[in-house]
Amino acid sequence: MTKTALVLQVNGSDLTVALGTTVAAALALSGLTATRTSVNGEPRSAVCGMGICQECRVHVDGRVRLGCQTLCAPGMVVESMP
Ligand code: FES
Numbered sequence: 001m002t003k004t005a006l007v008l009q010v011n012g013s014d015l016t017v018a019l020g021t022t023v024a025a026a027l028a029l030s031g032l033t034a035t036r037t038s039v040n041g042e043p044r045s046a047v048c049g050m051g052i053c054q055e056c057r058v059h060v061d062g063r064v065r066l067g068c069q070t071l072c073a074p075g076m077v078v079e080s081m082p
Helices: 023-029
Strands: 005-010 013-018 057-060 063-066 077-079
Touching: 005 023, 013 023, 023 057, 023 077
Parallel strands: 005 077
Antiparallel strands: 005 013, 057 063, 057 077
C-alpha cells in the first residue's frame, strides 16, 4: 500500500497533510495566518510562494527554513516564530 499522507507537528499539535505539501501550505491548513512576527511586531506570512520574499520563515526541526520551499516530512516539528 502506498502512503498518501503524513503527520507532522505544528506548534505542538499533530497535523495530517498529503505527501508533497509544503510547510507553508501546512501552516495555512492548520489555520495559522502568520509564520512569524516582523521587527515592528506585525504578523507576517507567505507572500510569493517561490522563495523570494522570505516572509514564510519558520522553525523546522529547530532550524529556520522557508516554509514555501520545504516539504513536510513525517515527524517534522514546525514552530511559527514569535
Ligand atoms: S513565501 Fe516568499 S519566500 Fe516563501
